Amino acid sequence: MSKEQIWIEAGYQTFAFEGPQALRIEKLAKSVGIYKSSFYHFFSDLEVFTERLLDFHLIQAKAMSDKESNAQNEAELTQTLLDHKLDLLFNRQLRIHRDNADFQTCFLKTNEISLKGFMPIWKKVIDLQESSHLANMVLMLSIENFFLQITDETLNSSWISAYFSKIREMVQLFKTTNSIPSIDGSV
Template structure:
């Protein structure tokens, strides 16, 4: 079982940084330090392996969502995002390759889980506690933009804080202009 998890964890990192086309069995075998016949013993083919990666990702998103529910401020949320950088990058590739029905299925599921979990802190950060409908709309619109922009380098304290501050400014301007 240990070898199987090594394959999955290393494959998960590979997918997160290079997407599905970045999964190369020979390179993966070198990274894991196990010969590639072990891969075929555990998974038979890349399709089955990918399904394991998707399930692994779902488990990580459930963990991420639990932490998001516990966040009480922006700094805590940013720290959670930094801790789950690989998961966010994996999700980015699901989004990029959502024309694949399996990826789309997991993208929809993970977005629903994480989106529902983050909504309270999201509304608080954007000062929209009184309007959860608007908070959900802003979340839906900004998620696409967020995943278009994130990279291994941008998921850091400064970039994330700037990103959220830009969203806060935008929401404040909308609210201000709505009252005129």
């Protein structure tokens, strides 16, 4: 692995676990065991480095989307999500910090990349293959909720399975009542 890639991966992990405010050149240099001058050689400043992290994330999002589009069942989708845990945590930070225009743009691009390949398996997992509109609506609500809940500790196979199960329950309620219950608790 090149020194440049070592910096990118260390920064990507730091961003994913601690957020953009944790990106400090000296801290990264200590974690990778490389002199700070190497950082400046590759990236010139933290802004350029952050742009490279966002570019790297879009590449990772495409790889994840390709795997999601090939998933045939919930178990395969779950494994893909676990394989891309770091990417999901990075995306969570983009969502949290989307008041930054660059992060918002990357977050939206990531969703655009992901949703096309994700929808077919999503409809299977939530047992809603007959209604693309409702499946899309449930997905949009679920994405926000998903990123609010995930952490390094919670993002595991049993949590993902329980999450999908709760969404299936909600979808079944939609189907049996033929209406969408109020989200705010009113009747």
